[in-house]
Amino acid sequence: xxxxxxxxxxxxxxxxxxxxxxxxxxxxxxxxxxxxxxxxxxxxxxxxxxxxxxxxxxxxxxxxxxxxxxxxxxxxxxxxxxxxxxxxxxxxxxxxxxxxxxxxxxxxxxxxxxxxxxxxxxxxxxxxxxxxxxxxxxxxxxxxxxxxxxxxxxxxxxxxxxxxxxxxxxxxxxxxxxxxxxxxxxxxxxxxxxxxxxxxxxxxxxxxxxxxxxxxxxxxxxxxxxxxxxxxxxxxxxxxxxxxxxxxxxxxxxxxxxxxxxxxxxxxx
Numbered sequence: 548x549x550x551x552x553x554x555x556x557x558x559x560x561x562x563x564x565x566x567x568x569x570x571x572x573x574x575x576x577x578x579x580x581x582x583x584x585x586x587x588x589x590x591x592x593x594x595x596x597x598x599x600x601x602x603x604x605x606x607x608x609x610x611x612x613x614x615x616x617x618x619x620x621x622x623x624x625x626x627x628x629x630x631x632x633x634x635x636x637x638x639x640x641x642x643x644x645x646x647x648x649x650x651x652x653x654x655x656x657x658x659x660x661x662x663x664x665x666x667x668x669x670x671x672x673x674x675x676x677x678x679x680x681x682x683x684x685x686x687x688x689x690x691x692x693x694x695x696x697x698x699x700x701x702x703x704x705x706x707x708x709x710x711x712x713x714x715x716x717x718x719x720x721x722x723x724x725x726x727x728x729x730x731x732x733x734x735x736x737x738x739x740x741x742x743x744x745x746x747x748x749x750x751x752x753x754x755x756x757x758x759x760x761x762x763x764x765x766x767x768x769x770x771x772x773x774x775x776x777x778x779x780x781x782x783x784x785x786x787x788x789x790x791x792x793x794x795x796x797x798x799x800x801x802x803x804x805x806x807x808x809x810x811x812x813x814x815x816x
Contacts, residue, residue: 550628561624564612568602570625572813578629583640584715585648591626592619599625642798643775647714650782653790655709663717663781666774667724673716675708676701717778721769722746728765733758759815763808770805 548570554562577594578586599613599622612618634641651673654661660674680699684692726743733741733750738757742749750758783791808814 561621588630591630595622595625644714648710651713652710655704655706665720665724667727671720675705733761767805
């Protein structure tokens with residue numbers, strides 16, 4: 548907001564438009580949450596556009612700037628700010644993401660599926676294939692064609708998808724391990740109603756206090772240990788030694804104290 552106010556005071560019309568919508572945490576959160584999952588700057592532009600339209604509908608109406616010609620330039624203005632500031636904030640995560648991308652791409656070029664073990668002990672396999680097939684176009688009682696792909700067979704690993712997918716998939720395996728730990732610990736604590744999707748949890752209002760405490764304690768306990776090193780070791784060991792030698796240095800570990808989540812206001816909302 549400080550940058551928006553400064554730019555608006557200097558006559559920047561894009562900043563003035565955004566201030567009309569009173570940007571808050573809900574605008575920045577999707578960007579912070581998706582950049583570590585390989586989201587691009589164009590993804591941030593789309594997020595800004597969706598947020599601005601929804602906020603405008605709730606506050607200033609459909610005749611406001613997000614629905615008019617030229618709005619995309621303002622979306623790019625905000626996306627530039629969010630992408631720059633978020634990238635600086637999560638620089639270590641982006642460094643790790645870049646390293647995983649290079650490992651995944653190298654494995655894809657060699658035709659190697661990658662395997663690692665999640666913190667919960669579950670083996671994970673990543674293999675993104677390119678497929679070949681024969682496309683058959685059918686017409687039946689209509690001039691509208693229906694295309695069928697037959698003999699759909701894998702041909703080779705897709706190096707680009709292997710690279711782009713590795714960092715998000717490692718994070719997903721960590722999230723899945725945390726969900727498993729929450730399920731076990733919550734049941735042991737007497738919670739009998741639990742639902743979940745990815746990293747979202749649900750229970751009855753009466754049991755929410757127990758669930759919140761369990762989510763915090765299991766997360767703090769799980770990340771008190773360094774999981775990057777064993778997963779990285781396992782991934783790199785599958786590559787030939789000459790390919791390992793060409794990989795960039797591993798990103799260094801940060802000094803985050805996982806126990807801080809026990810008192811973080813926005814960790815469980």
